[in-house]
Amino acid sequence: MQECKAVLKSRGLRATSQRVVLLRLLLEVEGHRHLTAQEIHDRATETLPGLNLATVYRTLEGLNEAGLVDRLDAGLDQVRYSYRDPDHRHGHLCCSSCGKVDEFDYRLVVRLAEELKQRHGFQLATHHLGLSGLCKTCQSRPSEEK
Numbered sequence: 533m534q535e536c537k538a539v540l541k542s543r544g545l546r547a548t549s550q551r552v553v554l555l556r557l558l559l560e561v562e563g564h565r566h567l568t569a570q571e572i573h574d575r576a577t578e579t580l581p582g583l584n585l586a587t588v589y590r591t592l593e594g595l596n597e598a599g600l601v602d603r604l605d606a607g608l609d610q611v612r613y614s615y616r617d618p619d620h621r622h623g624h625l626c627c628s629s630c631g632k633v634d635e636f637d638y639r640l641v642v643r644l645a646e647e648l649k650q651r652h653g654f655q656l657a658t659h660h661l662g663l664s665g666l667c668k669t670c671q672s673r674p675s676e677e678k
């Protein structure tokens with residue numbers, strides 16, 4: 533709890549109870565899972581019973597802007613949030629058919645970023661790159677209408 537408050541302060545954010553609860557929840561989430569705002573809301577209301585979903589969204593977006601929380605557009609209208617851990621950088625492979633989200637090695641992100649920089653002078657936002665496509669299982673499924 534104290535740690536979360538200090539982190540918020542270091543980013544110039546007031547340590548409101550919503551921010552502290554959401555940040556701690558994402559910091560302590562098991563297995564570095566990325567949760568939807570709805571899942572975060574369901575967990576947070578155990579501590580803050582009156583909390584509504586709109587406030588959860590607003591708070592998460594604020595934490596994202598402050599660089600404390602990563603936002604992943606996982607396709608299928610699913611946005612997931614996670615604590616930004618500088619020691620666990622990674623990219624994501626998001627299946628646009630079944631919604632499965634996998635992690636991939638950050639070194640691949642770095643390689644892509646370097647190539648893009650060289651060829652296009654483009655600076656890729658590397659801290660949490662989400663790629664969309666089809667997972668292995670969905671590719672081998674007999675092709676229905678896609």
Ligand SMILES: [Zn+2]
Nearest residue numbers: 627630667670
């Ligand atoms: Zn899939």
Ligand SMILES: [Zn+2]
Nearest residue numbers: 566614624660
């Ligand atoms: Zn992630």
